[in-house]
Amino acid sequence: MTKEIQEQISYYDARAKEYDEWFYRIGRYDRGWELNQRWFDEVAVLKNALQQVGKVESILELACGTGIWTQELLKLGDQVTAIDASAEMIAINKEKLKSINKVDYHQFDLFSWRPNTQYDLVFFSFWLSHVPPTQVDEFLLKVYRAVRPGGKVFIIDSRFDSTSTAKDHRFENENEIYQQRKLNDGQKYKIFKIYYRPDNLLQKLTQAGFQANVKQTNNYFIYAEGQKR
Ligand SMILES: C[S@@+](CC[C@H](N)C(=O)[O-])C[C@H]1O[C@@H](n2cnc3c(N)ncnc32)[C@H](O)[C@@H]1O
Numbered sequence: 001m002t003k004e005i006q007e008q009i010s011y012y013d014a015r016a017k018e019y020d021e022w023f024y025r026i027g028r029y030d031r032g033w034e035l036n037q038r039w040f041d042e043v044a045v046l047k048n049a050l051q052q053v054g055k056v057e058s059i060l061e062l063a064c065g066t067g068i069w070t071q072e073l074l075k076l077g078d079q080v081t082a083i084d085a086s087a088e089m090i091a092i093n094k095e096k097l098k099s100i101n102k103v104d105y106h107q108f109d110l111f112s113w114r115p116n117t118q119y120d121l122v123f124f125s126f127w128l129s130h131v132p133p134t135q136v137d138e139f140l141l142k143v144y145r146a147v148r149p150g151g152k153v154f155i156i157d158s159r160f161d162s163t164s165t166a167k168d169h170r171f172e173n174e175n176e177i178y179q180q181r182k183l184n185d186g187q188k189y190k191i192f193k194i195y196y197r198p199d200n201l202l203q204k205l206t207q208a209g210f211q212a213n214v215k216q217t218n219n220y221f222i223y224a225e226g227q228k229r
Contacts, residue, residue, distance in 0.1 A: 004192070005111060008130060009085045011181060011189035012065075016088035018184050019066050027184065028166035035163050042217035046156055047072055049215070049223055053154060056120035060146055062110055063127035067093035069156070070103060073123055078102055081119070085109045111135060115146035122146050125156035128201075129194050133177060136194075140208035144228060153210060153226040160195040161219050196222055 012019070021027045023043075025036040050069075056077045064070050064082035070093055073080050081104045084090050090105050097103055110127075122143055131139050143153055158164055160174040168182055179193040196204075198214040201224055205212035210226030217223075 001109060001111065005109070007189055008191045011191055012086045013088045014187060015183055016066065016086060016092055020068065023068050028168055031163050039220055042220045045217050046221055046223055050154060051075065053121060053152060053225070058119045060119040060122045062122065062124040064093055065089050067096045069123065069125045070097060074100060074102060076121065081106065083108050083110065083113065113142065115142055118148035118151065119146060120148060120151045121154060123154045126158060128155055128196065129157045130192050132192050133194060136204060137207065140204055144209045147228040149228055151228055155224045157196060157222050159216055159220055159222050164220050198222065
């Protein structure tokens with residue numbers, strides 16, 4: 001594993017306990033009522049689009065994090081297999097969903113992961129933007145192998161918008177592939193953060209073999225659905 005991939009895992013391990021502050025717009029991520037509401041309205045668009053996938057039997061969630069989207073996936077199917085490299089993230093996810101008891105957790109580095117099962121739906125949110133550009137095509141081919149024929153991939157990620165991150169993050173330009181992130185205690189980490197545009201993401205998903213459709217919300221998010229023929 002490269003030092004950069006390791007640093008990214010260490011960052012998420014260290015951030016796990018404060019991770020949800022980003023999604024729920026708390027503390028350094030609180031941008032005031034209007035922008036917070038804009039964020040939540042766009043989250044509602046994503047949740048609705050995901051539910052349109054309809055009921056499925058088997059779901060694989062990659063880089064599951066604290067379970068913000070795992071709980072949405074459990075509305076689509078009775079069983080989710082969830083992978084993440086961070087033990088801290090998995091522990092929070094487990095704790096949140098322990099009463100449901102329908103998630104099978106695996107702690108893996110996704111760059112060493114070799115899919116050996118096929119699923120009706122493979123889902124990942126805010127993960128593709130952390131895959132180094134040199135590895136993204138190979139990663140998407142692995143995703144393709146993990147989807148059963150006729151099955152789907154659903155992806156959610158960030159659009160470039162300076163108000164999506166913490167107030168004390170310096171926002172690099174849209175084409176920069178690294179960002180410096182800070183934790184609440186001031187610790188700093190360097191991570192990959194790549195912003196996909198719809199045409200670019202569509203091209204990558206098509207090249208991997210999917211018949212795909214890519215959309216954006218007004219400000220904050222890009223999302224895609226792809227089907228394996
Ligand atoms: C931005 S978070 C997204 C979490 C979750 N999908 C969500 O939407 O809230 C990125 C996740 O990727 C995980 N991660 C980072 N590097 C990884 C790796 N090499 N293999 C697997 N997971 C990794 C982190 O632990 C973290 O949970």
